[in-house]
Amino acid sequence: MRLKEDLNPMLLMLFHLMVWIYTAITFLPSYPLSWISRSHRNSYGSEEERAKRPKARSVLGRPEGPYRAVSTTKRLLSSLHPGVDTLDKMFEYAAMRFPHRDCLGMREVVTEEDERQSNGKVFKKVVLGEYRWLSYREALTAATQLGSGLASLGQRPKTNIAIFCETRAEWLIAAQACFAYNFPLVTLYSTLGGPAIAHGLNEAQVTHIITSRELLETRLKAILPEVPRLQHIIVVDKKPTTWPGYPRGIRIYNMATVQKLGARPENATFERKQPLSSDIAVIMYTSGSTGIAKGVMISHSNIIASITGMAERIPNLSEEDTYIGYLPLAHVLELCAELVCISHGCRIGYSSPQTLADQSSKIKKGSRGDTSVLQPTLMAAVPEIMDRIYKNVMTKVEEMNSFQRTLFILAYNYKLEQLSKGYSTPLCDRFVFRKVRSLLGGRTRVLLSGGAPLSAATQRFMNVCLCCPVGQGYGLTETCGAGTICEYWDYSTGRVGGPLVCCEIKLKDWVEGGYRSTDEPHPRGEILIGGPNVTMGYYNLEAKKQEDFFVDENGQRWFYTGDIGEIHEDGCLKIIDRKKDLVKLQAGEYVSLGKVEAVLKNCPLVDNICVYANSDETYVIGFVVPNQKQLLALAGQHGIRGSWEELCNIKAMEELVLKVITEAALTAQLERFEVPRKIRLSPDPWTPETGLVTDAFKLKRKELKTHYKDDIERMYGGK
Structure with missing residues (x-):
């Protein structure tokens, strides 16, 4: 997407002259290096060259597939490290390798005040301090003590426990506690209304729930009479320590109190029954876009396979990376993204959509948002958030004076042209796009979009202005978030990449919609995903489980996604339709x-x-x-x-x-x-x-x- 040029001819000539001089000066020293890079087997090359490289191929040579990543034509990968086949082992492995490195970080609230707007509305604004960190060893200790404390409160292995909480460090600590003690974790979105919360808790027969003070008082308290099995509420906040006005039979504890309980010598020796890889780790209630939310049963092996596939598609992932967590952890994209980071020793700093940037709704004017303080290198986002950034920046471009706007448009179109050839543009990045890049902290090197289709205009804009690759991914709760992710160097738009190394993809003809695998120039049909990441089915919905899942003659599980896709010559998938969105x-x-x-x-x-x-x-x-x-x-x-x-x-x-x-x-x-x-x-x-x-x-x-x-x-x- 080129930006429209309505430019002064003299300014246009001057800009192109500057670019020519800059190119000429840098050409001679850079040419030998670029030639060596291009001759290397991992060179990126132009868009045309990249498009010709196969990312996946049909194993049987048929247009309907199954399609696998070119590096996994023999077998699908299902684990990151030998013997690490459950999530508790994964966390222990990370804590052993990176004991003293920062693991989980939260910002403290320095001040909080109400700010009246011109229309009479009152917004709550905050000033936040620096990030405070738990090391990997400290996070593991906190999780182990919490798990032991929950066991001492009567929580038993293979008995469901719920978490109803905002995205924060305590969420992941609680999850790791449950993984370690084999308590299947029922996840509920923090934005759910009363009936949906009651439905999830009753269906899963929950007796213990982990929540926050705010959600307890604003959402959970009102429905307690509707969930008679619930007995124990663990609040992640430190204060208050007493809870008057709650029904008899309900006991409320602070998370720190439960951890102290678990640290007692008599409880610390509580026999921990470690999970098997086939045991349920999470019962994740889907977001319910088409009706009542369904609980998807996800095993330890499903998540391990999923994060194995995702990690392979993120280049140079290491303990030097910083990830910013702000999407709902009750969503499979965020949970798996954070577990990918944990498995590689990255640090995770927590945020929220209301405090993400300096301009975010809850950040007091003049103070810094979370990205400015944390300066993350890795970030996941949903298209809605990226569309907002795109529109906000374009609005500011329109408000620029003629010279500034002309310079921005020239630089944008120049960089777009250079990216298509496989070249970088350090001059434009430093002098034109630095301010836009600073919106996300200035150090972001990979930005992954998932959850819904990302428009080509927004993706191109992010690639250019944020100076980092913006890749689309495709997956569902039922496939543990895994399916496809674009290659790091693939700047094409509208596509979601090739299948990950943990799964494969097939196309099934949908005659009613007019999509067949024999279509030209690209095979088309309903997308089926198969592999060790495909989940165990829906909780307490046997008929629905049989309808959407099936096992093939080789014992591999498959899921009918309901999405319509087409496979391009290089093995990349493009989502072109959805069965439920089609109206005649x-x-x-x-x-x-x-x-x-x-x-x-x-x-x-x-x-x-x-x-x-x-x-x-x-x-x-x-x-x-x-x-x-x-x-x-x-x-x-x-x-x-x-x-x-x-x-x-x-x-x-x-x-x-x-x-x-x-x-x-x-x-x-x-x-x-x-x-x-x-x-x-x-x-x-x-x-x-x-x-x-x-x-x-x-x-x-x-x-x-x-x-x-x-x-x-x-x-x-x-x-």
Whole structure:
């Protein structure tokens, strides 16, 4: 994606002259080195050269697969280190290798205050201190003592225990305690509402739960009468130590108290029954984008295989790396990413979306966000967060004066051209993109996107401006997050890479949708993932388990993903559709809702969008969360006045936004029948707290349909 050039000819000539001089000066000393690098078997080369290199191949030579990574055509890999086949062994192995290195870090809150906004709303702002660290040995001791303490409170091996907590160091310590003592860990998102929490706790028959003070008081307390089996609540915070006003029969402890209990000599000798690799490590409740959340049973061997595959795709992973953890640990992407880091001795500093950067919503103006302090080298993100960074930076580019904007656009397009040839651009990185790169601390060397498709525009922008590769990955909770990840040096967009070394991929014809493995030029079909990372099935859902999982004649487990993909000549996978997102209109046209949404989210006016289609109708409609700055500017251009809420409810504004969206859709070559004909503007953003998106910011279509029921009837003429 090149940025549009509307530039002063003299300035353009001057820039190209500077680039020519710089290239000429650096060419002679760099040419021998680049020639040696290119002759080396690991050289990256141009995009054209990289695209020709096989990343995966069909083992049987058939278009439907199965496809494996080129390095694993003989067998799939399922472990990082010999004999390390469970998560407790993995943590002990890391603590033995890196006993004194920093492991888990948290920032302390220095001050906290309320800040009143111009619209009367009050936001809580914080000033945070430096990171405080636990070493690997200290983290292992904390986990071992907690596990022993839980056992002394009656928690037994192979009996479920729940964690309902925000992402923080105590979450991972609690998880490692459960892994060590073979307590299957039931994970619940911290944004879940009361009914969903009660459902998970009751279905898993939980008697012990680990939570935070805030979640206990705001979410858990109200539903305690609905979970009669629950007896023990362990709060990770240090204060308070007494808990009045709770039902009889419920005992509440601070985590530190339970650890002290576990450290007592009489409890420290408690016989620990270590798990087998086939034992359940986690029952992970999915984010529930298509209905009631299902508990996915994940064994120790599933997670070990998954992190083996992920680690192989991250170059030079070592104890020198720093990872920033802020996504929900109840999500498989974040849990496996952190366990990959633990297995290699990296340090993990914790954050949250509200404190991530200097400009984040909870950071007091003038103080530093977490990325500025931590300066991570590794980071995982969901497309929603990366889209926000992209739009925020582009808004600032538009506000630059003519000279600054021209320089930025020239540098952007120059670097894009150099990346396609396989060259670096140190001058542009240092003088033009350094400020953008500093948004994430300035040292990020690998950024992995997962959870949903990342738009080509955003991916290109991140590759250029953050000066590090931004790779897409593809996996599901049911495959323990593993599936594919782009190669470090592959800057192509729209693709999710080849299969990891722990799994393989097949395509299954979906005749109804018109996708077959015999399609030209690329085989297409429903994606099936098989390997040791494929999980054990759904908890207490035997029929559903049989429907989505199967075991082949070789004893290997497979999962039907429901996603439609195509395999390119080099073995890379591209996600092109989803069975559940496909709607047939009255006239017989098929509309892929996800495809349309991915295109329209590139429009600067759109912060988020949900496309809806009724099979009894002839056209598509949409619900749009507009970008506030862009919408206010559009209203000003047309002389429309009003508050933010009023503007979103004015029919004239809907029509203006629809016109812009339609132009963006047709420019992106969507078909006319795919373009929304009517829209509803939403003044309120969709967050996990609203219940309209999951914790990974995937749309909850069922909830959105209910929320906008009246608008759907209006846009479809009362039908």
